[in-house]
Amino acid sequence: MKVLSVASECVPFVKTGGLADVVGALPNALAAEGVDMRVLLPGYPSVMRFAEGAKVLRTEDYFYGSGARLLFCEAEGISLYVLDAPHLYERDGGIYLGPNGWDWSDNSERFAALSMMAVVMAEHGAGDWQPDIVHGHDWQAGFMPYYLRMTDPHIPNIVTIHNIAFHGLAPADRLGTLRLDPSDFSFDGFEFWGSISALKAGLTWADRVTTVSPNYARELTRIEFGHGLDGLIRNRASGVSGILNGIDLDVWDPATDPALVNRYKRPRGKAKNKAALRQEFGLPEADGPLCVVVSRLTGQKGLDILLAALPSLLEQGGQLALLGSGEPELEAGFLAAADNPNVGVRIDYDEALAHRLIAGGDAILVPSRFEPCGLTQLYALRYGTIPVVAYTGGLVDSVIHASPMALASGTATGLHIYPLTADAMRMTFKDLAELFRDRDLWATMQRTAMAQPVGWEASAKAYAALYRDVLGH
Numbered sequence: 001m002k003v004l005s006v007a008s009e010c011v012p013f014v015k016t017g018g019l020a021d022v023v024g025a026l027p028n029a030l031a032a033e034g035v036d037m038r039v040l041l042p043g044y045p046s047v048m049r050f051a052e053g054a055k056v057l058r059t060e061d062y063f064y065g066s067g068a069r070l071l072f073c074e075a076e077g078i079s080l081y082v083l084d085a086p087h088l089y090e091r092d093g094g095i096y097l098g099p100n101g102w103d104w105s106d107n108s109e110r111f112a113a114l115s116m117m118a119v120v121m122a123e124h125g126a127g128d129w130q131p132d133i134v135h136g137h138d139w140q141a142g143f144m145p146y147y148l149r150m151t152d153p154h155i156p157n158i159v160t161i162h163n164i165a166f167h168g169l170a171p172a173d174r175l176g177t178l179r180l181d182p183s184d185f186s187f188d189g190f191e192f193w194g195s196i197s198a199l200k201a202g203l204t205w206a207d208r209v210t211t212v213s214p215n216y217a218r219e220l221t222r223i224e225f226g227h228g229l230d231g232l233i234r235n236r237a238s239g240v241s242g243i244l245n246g247i248d249l250d251v252w253d254p255a256t257d258p259a260l261v262n263r264y265k266r267p268r269g270k271a272k273n274k275a276a277l278r279q280e281f282g283l284p285e286a287d288g289p290l291c292v293v294v295s296r297l298t299g300q301k302g303l304d305i306l307l308a309a310l311p312s313l314l315e316q317g318g319q320l321a322l323l324g325s326g327e328p329e330l331e332a333g334f335l336a337a338a339d340n341p342n343v344g345v346r347i348d349y350d351e352a353l354a355h356r357l358i359a360g361g362d363a364i365l366v367p368s369r370f371e372p373c374g375l376t377q378l379y380a381l382r383y384g385t386i387p388v389v390a391y392t393g394g395l396v397d398s399v400i401h402a403s404p405m406a407l408a409s410g411t412a413t414g415l416h417i418y419p420l421t422a423d424a425m426r427m428t429f430k431d432l433a434e435l436f437r438d439r440d441l442w443a444t445m446q447r448t449a450m451a452q453p454v455g456w457e458a459s460a461k462a463y464a465a466l467y468r469d470v471l472g473h
């Protein structure tokens, strides 16, 4: 089976969040299932650096505003197609945001072009390769199923929702530049409260829609989580299925991780990493759990609630080491909290430090308001770092709450905060400190956490089954 994966991010070429990890991991994970997956990415400067000497497969004189080329190369173990369109992607600043922090005003065209190139590849082939299925990710690939709707024979396609909060909205006057049929600008089409929604186009026309955890798939049918698309999801004949993300077990392996001062196979190996982490963050010795956070600092992640409940963690003898960047108010809030000697904060994006935090922490805090899957709690499990998570999305599917029964049977791997309020979080910090004091119970939880199957094996099989299903095999 040949599958073209269409995305705006892919590790190690370009990343702003978990989407990039998933898109980068899938080709390798699926190879074991006999799937030939290749990736199509926009030619941002960071991607073009990998595409030096790439083969030119197509040249377009006019593609969403100016000339463009389709390139192919093998890079970092991935068969990579690149849409080289300097007028769309060769810019300073972020991949979605300009230097002023606002979305690029032509984001819709930038990713409509990517979706259209996927369609051209599916219809006409790319060099000597032609996909059987096109698999798009998030709103950036939303127009792909729409553009494919007229192909004959039909080309099976799938859209995966990594985060339904981002719709890729454009004003209605872009119908022409986006190559959309005005008659589909309706409630049943891609119209969303007077705007064009790329994600709605994808969810309406895709043969299959998946998301990144079974629990988020259920949540998406509810008004609190659907971001205005819950009705559409409830009404989709084939529904939305959830396949839990995995993590790259080679990159996230405490036994071989080059970022650590002490590599380990058993929980007690964490002690030296914890000592080094304390030193790095200037934290003193303390009796309670050292909690870590590695996160974008945005409203989604619920870290404002952590700021409110933080004093109670410190009262329990706990400590906090946080790495993140994002909204200015949250950055300022945590920097102010770091006046306390038991709180250390780095406003930064730093992969190696993320590894050191996850290895050195006793617990990781993920109090998200919604979390399609979440990756940091999966890394933490593998590193014997106990996840303390909100009861939402993939956090529910991946963390087994330390209820009396789960503790007695040795199946507990973490703690759920429920409901997600500062008060409930304070209670959870008390439970956490108590568990942490019981060295045997804590060590059992750590061992159970480290034994969880957090790799791609099960999910790769689920994707392969989905591909066979959509092909009618």
Ligand code: ADP
Residues within 6 Å of the ligand: 016, 017, 018, 019, 021, 294, 295, 296, 323, 324, 325, 348, 349, 350, 351, 354, 373, 374, 375, 376
């Ligand atoms: P989201 O995609 O919503 O940001 P995920 O948990 O799915 O959340 O994925 C976040 C990814 O980004 C993880 O790989 C995490 O380690 C990484 N990450 C987030 N913030 C930072 C940071 N400041 N430094 C390094 N890595 C980070």
